[in-house]
Amino acid sequence: MAIRVTDNQELSRFEIFDDEELAGFAEYHRYEAELAFIHTEVDPKFGGRGLGGKLARAALDAAREQGLAVLPYCPFIRGWITKHPDYADLVPATHRDRFDL
Numbered sequence: 001m002a003i004r005v006t007d008n009q010e011l012s013r014f015e016i017f018d019d020e021e022l023a024g025f026a027e028y029h030r031y032e033a034e035l036a037f038i039h040t041e042v043d044p045k046f047g048g049r050g051l052g053g054k055l056a057r058a059a060l061d062a063a064r065e066q067g068l069a070v071l072p073y074c075p076f077i078r079g080w081i082t083k084h085p086d087y088a089d090l091v092p093a094t095h096r097d098r099f100d101l
Contacts, residue, residue, distance in 0.1 A: 003051065005058035014059040016042070016051050023051050026059045026077065035063045036071040056080040060087050072099055 005016045013025040024042030028035050037059070042052045056077055063070050070090040072078035078099050081087045088101050 003054060005055055007059075007062060014055060014062070016055040016058070018046060018051070024055055026055055026074065028059075030068075033068055034071055035068045037074040037077040040074050040076040052076060053080060057084075060090060063090055071095060072101075 002019055003016065005014055008015050008025075011025075011027075012029060013027040015025045016023050022043075023046040024040070026037055027039040028037050030036075040052065040055065042055070057080075059077075060070060060081070064087075068090075069092050070077075070081075070087075072081055072091060078101070081091065081099075081101060088096065091099060091101055
């Protein structure tokens with residue numbers, strides 16, 4: 001089982017694959033230097049394997065590498081950042097209260 005995450009810019013979403021099968025995605029809206037995550041979904045048949053967390057980590061790592069600010073409107077991404085505070089710096093300080101970070 002090869003797990004990989006790709007940035008499908010055409011569909012504005014990060015996608016996670018188990019071998020060649022799409023297992024989930026994190027939808028975003030990019031505007032200038034901001035990446036607003038709006039929805040994350042993992043197919044229930046892939047549940048319980050931590051793929052949502054792997055997807056979140058890869059998407060946020062990509063944002064960091066590109067120097068993008070993150071706006072976690074998606075409850076899953078926001079919750080993941082809450083559990084991994086070393087990613088909270090991706091959210092602009094002026095927006096952290098808005099997202100309870």
